[in-house]
Amino acid sequence: MRKGCSKFFLEDERQFERWNDSAIKSLKAEFKLFKDVVVLSLMHPWERDARLLKKALKKGPPHYNVIVETACTRSSDQLLGARKAYHSLFDRSIEEDLASHVKGSERKLLVALVSAYRYEGPKVKEDAAKSEAKALLNAIKNNNGDHKKKAMEEDEVIWILTTRSKPHLKVVYEQYKKISAKTITEDLEVELLLKETVECLCTPQTYFTRVFGTALREDAKEDAKKALTRLVATQEDVDLKGIAAKFEDKIKERVKGAYKDVLLGVLADDRK
């Protein structure tokens, strides 16, 4: 096998084929990505999500987007399952751990997001959606001037985004566009966590596309690649297929080995 993988080896002055350090690193990284996606895919989704949440909490604020992503892209029953698994695995509720360990302005938002058990029917109240779009606009505009309080600390913002159903929020998103020059996500550029919340709830395809794009860049960092791994392991193929198709060339160009097969597998018609 060593003879066939010559690029991993260098001639050493002591006459043996020595590992090329940087080649080892990238080989290990590729295998780790593959291992991660396999492990994540094999675990029961409830346990998987409970562990993802715990890990993100432990790693701290730069990783809170994983909490947002998990809480917002799962179905109501899947999120509930994750909460049950969390009880079994860690002898606490996810809410109490989040509430006692997250210190900053993100606390209210994160606790409320993981506690949601959203209605999943199609019924939407247009009038309520209109007035809630207005309330969101007010909260965001007011806070662009007042730098003391962030929009994600506003009670109006929190209860609307964390209790309303996803179909309802999609209508709120549309209504917002009518009364503002920009979309909610554009107006939330400065508050990344809140922006991701809205994206995951209202325009998940945009969120997924961004994750794919960032992970497949030349200079993509470890966390970006992990984000892609996580998506592929946790989201339904049907939701990712269209996006993966757009990136097919990049995948073939930038990704190697078994991990590439996994990514391309999302595109295959005979999966799931």
Next chain:
Amino acid sequence: WGTDEKAIISVLGHRNAVQRKQIRLAYEDLYQEDLIKRLESELSGDFEKAVYRWILDPADRDAVLANVAIKKLSPDHHVIVEISCTRSPEELLAVRRAYQARYKHSLEEDVAAHTKGDTRKLLVALVSAFRYDGEEINTRVANSEAKILHEAVKDKEFNHEEIIRILSTRSKMQLMATFNRYRDDHGTTITKNLEGDSGDEFLKALRTTIRCLNDPKKYFEKVLRNSIRRVGTDEDALTRVIVTRAEKDLKDIKELYHKRNSVPLDQAVAKDTTGDYKALLLTLLGRE
């Protein structure tokens, strides 16, 4: 030829939830109509309400009670608190599901849309909770949170965020440890330290929350005592407590009542109610 209310009471009053459901199904099979709709059209007033509440599945019943409480012009916050804090975590989940099935909204969004300010924060957090149901207690946490609660309560400058966090996320066992520690450290209960302006909705809801979490039976005894004592009985409260606790801990609540008021609950209810309504309540009180 009217309805035989006595028969209704005697049949339904003595059945448990599973049996009542079977009766509803059997009735529908036999007569091709919903027993509940039939009863609604034949019965009236307090009796009808009581029968209706009694016949529903516990989760469905709580969903209806919650919805009625929310939709009032001046929402009955204590009913929301009661349901979220005295039911087990799994029972509360069942209520949330039943609520969605019935009203096509989540319980939390309806609560949020009909409340404001700190009361809203508290109530939404309480109905959204899925508390850990284990027996483990962390003494260090109990100590530090008893301290936090005391700080929050002391100068009447209530740090609402912390109070809400602790009360809505901790497990019930953990909270009892915290309340006990508070009492041991300060010689008085938190609720005594929360006495204040009776017009303050948030404070009232907070006191109810702590009472329900700390000692639900004592809380229910008080609700019953108040509902009977009033000039004109508060039938809603009376029905609610008797119907929702009949298959749980009504026996213990009766004992508490007798101890506190020197008169058996049956007697007090008999004195204050009449007719078929009274008969149904007494039947439910008499179940073993």
